[in-house]
Amino acid sequence: MAIQTQQSFSGFVASDPQLTCTENGDARLYMKVGKEHYRQEDDRSFTQLETTFHNLVAFKAAAEQGHERLAKGDKFIAEGYVREYTHQRDGQAVEGEEFVARRLGHDMARTRYDVDRTPRRAAPERDAAAFTAPEHRPVTQPPASVSM
Numbered sequence: 001m002a003i004q005t006q007q008s009f010s011g012f013v014a015s016d017p018q019l020t021c022t023e024n025g026d027a028r029l030y031m032k033v034g035k036e037h038y039r040q041e042d043d044r045s046f047t048q049l050e051t052t053f054h055n056l057v058a059f060k061a062a063a064e065q066g067h068e069r070l071a072k073g074d075k076f077i078a079e080g081y082v083r084e085y086t087h088q089r090d091g092q093a094v095e096g097e098e099f100v101a102r103r104l105g106h107d108m109a110r111t112r113y114d115v116d117r118t119p120r121r122a123a124p125e126r127d128a129a130a131f132t133a134p135e136h137r138p139v140t141q142p143p144a145s146v147s148m
Contacts, residue, residue, distance in 0.1 A: 009099045010077045010107055011035040014053055019067040022059070029063035031056050031070070033099070055098035066104040075110035079103040 015032035022028050033056045037049040056078060058066050070076060078101035086095050106113060 006079050007081050008077060008079050013070055013072050013074045013076060016072050017067050017070055026060050027063040029058040029066045056101055057098050058101040058104055062101055062104050075107040077105060077107045
């Protein structure tokens with residue numbers, strides 16, 4: 001089976017994350033994000049190039065968790081896809097693009113944090129009684145009659 005992959009985006013949160021609702025009542029997170037770019041020089045040093053800024057949105061649980069956990073300035077990694085769209089501005093059609101994040105979290109390589117490994121919710125207790133197989137009884141049938 002092939003490994004399924006998605007696009008990713010890493011950068012920093014450039015605006016305060018905004019949580020709203022869609023027409024369907026689903027959570028929608030919007031934030032402006034920045035991407036720093038670098039060029040490696042012949043002497044192996046790096047020169048920082050111009051930072052670019054983009055729109056990022058997330059929906060439902062990813063939106064709620066992103067709004068709860070991310071703040072302006074945080075370094076993050078997102079998994080999802082790029083969506084192109086057209087909207088009207090001053091009567092003119094304007095094209096744009098946004099990164100739609102299906103998963104969103106802090107960039108472990110650029111963020112210091114502690115991990116809370118307590119279960120999110122208590123697991124229901126399970127009945128640990130052993131499975132008892134049904135009793136097998138020998139089948140008693142009269143001998144088959146054979147005619148010649």
